[in-house]
Amino acid sequence: MLVSINWLKDYVNTQQLPPAELGEKITRSGIEVDAVIDRSHGMTNIVVGYVESCVKHPEADKLSICQVNVGEETTQIICGAPNIAAGQKVIVARPGAKLPGDIKIKKAKLRGEESHGMICSLQELGIEGKLVPKAYAEGIYVLPEDAETGSDVITNFDLDDTVLELGLTPNRADAMSMLGVAYEVGAILSEEVQLPEISYNEASDTAASMLTLNVDAPEANPLYVAKVVRNIKVQESPMWLQQRLMAAGVRPHNNVVDVTNYILMEYGQPLHAFDYDALGTGNITVRHAKEGEMITTLDDAERKLSGHHLVITNGEKPVAIAGVMGGANSEVSDSTTTVVIESAYFASGSVRQTSKDHGLRSDASSRYEKGVDPNRVIPAAERAAQLLSELAGGEVLAGSVVFDELNKEEKIVKVSPDFINSRLGMKIPFEDMLDILKRLKFDTQAVNGQLVISVPTRRQDIQIPEDVVEEIARLYGYDEIPATLPEAETTPGGLTPYQAKRRIVRNLMEGAGLLQATTYSLTSEKSAKQFALEETDTTRLLMPMSEERSILRQSLLPHLLESVTYNTARRMDSVALYETGSVFLKGNDELLNEQEHLAVAMTGLWLDNSWQGEKKPVDFFVLKGIVESLADKLGIQLTFERGQMDDLHPGRTAFIMHDGQRIGVMGQLHPSEQKARDLKTTIVMELNLAALLNLETEALVYTPVPRYPSMSRDVALVLSKIVEAATIETVIRNAGGKLLKDVRVFDLYEGDKMEEGKKSVAFSLTYFDPEKTLTDEEVINAHDKVLAALTEVGAELRS
Numbered sequence: 001m002l003v004s005i006n007w008l009k010d011y012v013n014t015q016q017l018p019p020a021e022l023g024e025k026i027t028r029s030g031i032e033v034d035a036v037i038d039r040s041h042g043m044t045n046i047v048v049g050y051v052e053s054c055v056k057h058p059e060a061d062k063l064s065i066c067q068v069n070v071g072e073e074t075t076q077i078i079c080g081a082p083n084i085a086a087g088q089k090v091i092v093a094r095p096g097a098k099l100p101g102d103i104k105i106k107k108a109k110l111r112g113e114e115s116h117g118m119i120c121s122l123q124e125l126g127i128e129g130k131l132v133p134k135a136y137a138e139g140i141y142v143l144p145e146d147a148e149t150g151s152d153v154i155t156n157f158d159l160d161d162t163v164l165e166l167g168l169t170p171n172r173a174d175a176m177s178m179l180g181v182a183y184e185v186g187a188i189l190s191e192e193v194q195l196p197e198i199s200y201n202e203a204s205d206t207a208a209s210m211l212t213l214n215v216d217a218p219e220a221n222p223l224y225v226a227k228v229v230r231n232i233k234v235q236e237s238p239m240w241l242q243q244r245l246m247a248a249g250v251r252p253h254n255n256v257v258d259v260t261n262y263i264l265m266e267y268g269q270p271l272h273a274f275d276y277d278a279l280g281t282g283n284i285t286v287r288h289a290k291e292g293e294m295i296t297t298l299d300d301a302e303r304k305l306s307g308h309h310l311v312i313t314n315g316e317k318p319v320a321i322a323g324v325m326g327g328a329n330s331e332v333s334d335s336t337t338t339v340v341i342e343s344a345y346f347a348s349g350s351v352r353q354t355s356k357d358h359g360l361r362s363d364a365s366s367r368y369e370k371g372v373d374p375n376r377v378i379p380a381a382e383r384a385a386q387l388l389s390e391l392a393g394g395e396v397l398a399g400s401v402v403f404d405e406l407n408k409e410e411k412i413v414k415v416s417p418d419f420i421n422s423r424l425g426m427k428i429p430f431e432d433m434l435d436i437l438k439r440l441k442f443d444t445q446a447v448n449g450q451l452v453i454s455v456p457t458r459r460q461d462i463q464i465p466e467d468v469v470e471e472i473a474r475l476y477g478y479d480e481i482p483a484t485l486p487e488a489e490t491t492p493g494g495l496t497p498y499q500a501k502r503r504i505v506r507n508l509m510e511g512a513g514l515l516q517a518t519t520y521s522l523t524s525e526k527s528a529k530q531f532a533l534e535e536t537d538t539t540r541l542l543m544p545m546s547e548e549r550s551i552l553r554q555s556l557l558p559h560l561l562e563s564v565t566y567n568t569a570r571r572m573d574s575v576a577l578y579e580t581g582s583v584f585l586k587g588n589d590e591l592l593n594e595q596e597h598l599a600v601a602m603t604g605l606w607l608d609n610s611w612q613g614e615k616k617p618v619d620f621f622v623l624k625g626i627v628e629s630l631a632d633k634l635g636i637q638l639t640f641e642r643g644q645m646d647d648l649h650p651g652r653t654a655f656i657m658h659d660g661q662r663i664g665v666m667g668q669l670h671p672s673e674q675k676a677r678d679l680k681t682t683i684v685m686e687l688n689l690a691a692l693l694n695l696e697t698e699a700l701v702y703t704p705v706p707r708y709p710s711m712s713r714d715v716a717l718v719l720s721k722i723v724e725a726a727t728i729e730t731v732i733r734n735a736g737g738k739l740l741k742d743v744r745v746f747d748l749y750e751g752d753k754m755e756e757g758k759k760s761v762a763f764s765l766t767y768f769d770p771e772k773t774l775t776d777e778e779v780i781n782a783h784d785k786v787l788a789a790l791t792e793v794g795a796e797l798r799s
Helices: 019-028 178-189 239-247 255-267 348-358 363-370 374-391 417-424 430-439 465-476 497-511 557-568 620-634 671-676 689-693 725-739 776-792
Strands: 002-004 032-038 044-057 060-069 074-079 089-099 108-110 113-115 162-167 202-206 212-215 223-230 271-275 283-288 294-296 302-304 310-313 318-321 339-345 395-398 401-404 411-415 443-447 450-455 575-586 592-603 605-609 614-617 639-642 648-658 661-669 682-687 711-720 740-749 758-767
Touching (some): 002 178, 002 239, 019 162, 019 178, 044 074, 074 113, 178 255, 178 430, 212 223, 223 374, 239 255, 255 271, 255 363, 255 374, 271 318, 271 374, 283 339, 339 374, 374 395, 411 465, 417 430, 417 465, 430 443, 430 450, 430 465, 497 592, 497 620, 497 689, 557 682, 592 620, 592 689, 620 648, 620 661, 648 682, 661 671, 711 776, 725 740, 725 758, 725 776, 758 776
Parallel strands (some): 202 395, 212 283
Antiparallel strands (some): 002 162, 032 162, 044 089, 060 074, 223 339, 223 395, 223 401, 271 339, 283 310, 310 318, 411 450, 443 450, 575 592, 592 682, 639 648, 661 682, 711 758, 740 758
16 A cells, blocks of 8 residues: 555645654554655756647657746757657756756757757656556646646645555455554544535536436345436546546546546545446446456456356446456546446355456455445545546435445444453553544443444454454554563473474484485376375365476385486486475375375495495395494384385385384396386385384393303204295294394305305304303203204205
């Protein structure tokens, strides 16, 4: 909202405060002033000139030599505007004048002819081109004939003004008008608000004799007022009106349209002017549009209407989209002599939906959407009739044509002083509360210790006691609210167990040399179910940005592998990435189950100590070691089972298990998948991290450094190739008893010297007693039990 200080002074005494100081007070009261704009831009020596003669420049077709009377003298000025002509009153910047942009005017010689100054357009005075009347958009501005030659343009034409740009929040629709801002400033400065005095002469004929009104949708249009003004002369508005509109950010058109826009800015009530003769029927009917009905709006766009759109019709066809934009078929033109002024209350929901459907957002629709004051609808129509009578020579027909089923009663809010002070944490005296409410023009009574407040309809944001608390706080002064520490017990911040474990996971992954990646949660149809730990239906977006980002992912690996491919394609031969993120699985109730997963993808070299001649490529067991380290760090027992999954190598894939439940998968990419992604050997893993971190674990207990020595025994076993080392390890641990503390695989042999279908696996067994030194006999007894158990499961000692 742009607020002209000069215009504001018509309604409230600003106490001659400097604009910046007034803006600061408004900001401190709760409405932020985003900018303070000086319309004069520091301009000087700008006067009214009279063009006595105008002839073509002999050396330039597009230039004219003008003899301009500037009051004290007649001087020669060269002008290039296409609309310059003798007999015009124009804006002249004399030599020494200063224009916006720190431009200084000097005497000059153009194509051999002297020029003593410059004839200015409005743009050269700092007015935006979009606000300049279309007739003068490409040339100089022509002043009214009664402008006094030689007088100061800045002072006489309201350019010595300052505009406040208000940053309004959606709840402050009341401040979207000059009167609304006047009430706000009046409350801040304890000044009275002067409303415009409305008076005009009425014709003997009545509006009802020329116009009939039908409202077929009272729920969307409970109040409609129409006034008829005839014998008007459509012409340019007076300079004061044009300047006020431009200061408010509105382009002037003609006196009829400008009056409707002026009332919009003054009262916050949208109006619309219909050409009475163009209506053709002498009837206005408000109804919902017929499905598929068409209308051409004022922007010359043809629009298709739906059944829920509210339209104004002439009884037969639409002439306006209610609250949004008028129709081109009833537009006011230079030939218009009689107008119908519409002032109405349209339901905010209806206007909002219509505006959204058509992609039309106007000054009128924005005010209807937030809610206009029901008690200003009729005064706004009367004010428009007054101005049309004064500025267009119109004859106002007696009375109005009205449909009125609107509730205009004021809202009653009750609140106690104790409630207000308890919410603010301070002690505002009761008299101060009453004074603030009086300044806000809220009719207030003290009844049984409560404030009974009748809220004006212009303040539709005041609905509950807390709203009153806010009003009192902002006008009493937020700076007056004491700063105190909370009296309640405080709880020190900290991480939840889940958050602490997640941090352990990330620290371990990064400590192991992996880099964190973050990828999209949306994927394509092809990748949606790839590598998913659970099979569920996919979830597609209704309006995706593209087909490649149209479905919620069920696995982190597809996009993580895309990142690996992206890096290897740029000569990053060794890549190790991890990601923690959400996957989205659809449950039986069709609701989404969002799970946090952990995924890893590795390719290239894991160890590269070139100076030692040592290189170790990534393989299955490197990643398995990282997973085991993670389990150990979290205090969780994980096991691995041979598994199969599409797009993973059939002989190098394992499911990660906990307590018999599958919580993850790891393995090498299938050769065909590696080829498709242009990758070398690549190892991947994905875990249901949420399930892992939500497991209850025992507190970590540290074991003291042993005082007694341990004893080791190595055993090499010949096994069938289909027997897993983990199975044999379990047999050894179960048979070793309490003295067996550790079992570790340290060798695997499958060479030519082994029988077909056999392999050799060597284990190192560590025996230890924390209470004493073990004897050979104790170790032999425990070890013999292990060997016996191995024999029972078909394992043979390798000779």
